[in-house]
Amino acid sequence: MSQDSPEGQHVRLIGGRYRLSDLLGSGAMGTVWAGYDEVLQRRVAVKELKVPPGVPEQEAAEARERIMREARALGGLSHPNIITVFDVVDVDGAPVVVLELVPSRNLATMIGEQGTLTLQQSAVVGFATAGGLRAAHRSGITHRDVKPGNVLVADDGRVKLTDFGIARNIADAPMTSVGLVLGSPAYIAPEVAAGQPVTPAADLWGLGATLFAALEGRPPYDVHGDPVSTITEVVDGEVPRPRTSSAVADVIMALMVKDPDARMPLDEVRHRLRPLIDDPDDPLYPGSPDAPTIGAGLPVPTAAERAEFSAGRPAPLPPAPTGARHLVEPAPLATSPGPLPPARTRQPAPVRPVAATASRRHSAAAPPVTGMAAVGLVVAGAAVVVAGAIGGWTATRLLAGQSPFTTATVSSADTAP
Incomplete structure (x- = not known):
C-alpha cells in the first residue's frame, strides 16, 4: 500500500510496519530501498524482487527462490562482518527481505574514488571479510560471489559482507541453468568458470581477487570488458601477481591458486593479516565517529535525511531528547582476565573426637550474651547452686536415719561410760 508522508513525499508501507522511501540501488532483478x-x-534496508516484463515464469520463479535463499542464508548467520536479516515480508506473492541498513560505500566504489587502498586498509578488509566467510562456511553456506561490490565499508569503519543472492547452503537443492555462470567474471574462481561444482574454496579465490583489486586498483582479470574472453583468461591464463611485495600480497598469491585444495585456509589468512592491524575493532576508515545507530524512541527520519541516504551520505543523528541521561563509559576490560578459579571439589570431613565436635557445635550455635540476658544467666546459676546444696543436705540426713525437718542435740552425758 502507499501513503503520503507528513513531508508530502509519496512512500509505501509494506507488512504493516516498513515504510519505504528512498531508492538505494537497483539491478536487473532487484531493487533496494x-x-x-x-x-x-x-x-532498515528493504530488498525487493523486480522481474522485468517478458521474463519467462521459470526464470521469475528462480529469482524468487534466489532471494529467499539469501534470506535463509543470512537469517541463519549472526556475525559482525555479515549483513543481518531482520524479516521477510510477502508482497503480492513475492518475497521482500528486510535487512540491516549500514550507511556505507562498497569497496568497488572506494577503489574507484581513491584508486588503491593502503596496506593496513587492505588488511582490515581481508581480516574482516575472512571472518565473515569463515562464519558462513561453518554454517554450510558458500557465498559464491565474493567481489569488491559485495564488501561494504561502513561510515564508522565496520566491514560487512553482503549480497548472498546466489549463496548456496549444502542442504539446498542445486539451481542450474543452461549456459548460466553464477558469479562475476573478473572475480570468479577458475574451477567455477570451467563448469565444476562450487565449493567453499571458490570464496577463497574471490577473497584473494578482491584484495588484489584493493591493492592494485583494478580487477585481476578484465579482457576489454568482454565477459566471455575474461572467463577464458581466468581458466587458461596465468594468475596475475601484485606489483609490490608485502604480507598482503603474499596472502593474495596464497589464495589465488588454481588448485582449490591448495588455497590458504581462512584461519591462516586472518593469522597472516592480524599483525598489520593495530586494533581490529578500530579500523582505519575515517568516517562519522558517532555513525548512526537509530534506537527506540528517536524521531522518524525526515525527508531531508532520507534524501541524504539516497545520495549515499549518512544522515546525522537526531538530537537527544530533553532530559536524556548521558551514558557512562564502561570501565576498560583488563588485558587478560587471569586464570579461572579452581573447581570446587567435595573434600571429606576430618575426623574429630566426639567431645570436641559437640563442644564446637555448641559454641557455634550459642548466640552472643549481652545486657539483661547476662543478669538472667547469673541468677539462674545461683539458683542451681542453692538447689544443689539443699538437695545434698537432705540426702545426707536421710542416709543417717534422721528426718530432714528435725534437729537432735547429742551431749557427752547421754553416752555410756
Missing part, C-alpha cells in the same frame, strides 16, 4: 520500521523505530 531505504526504509523505516515503524514498530521498532529504526532504519
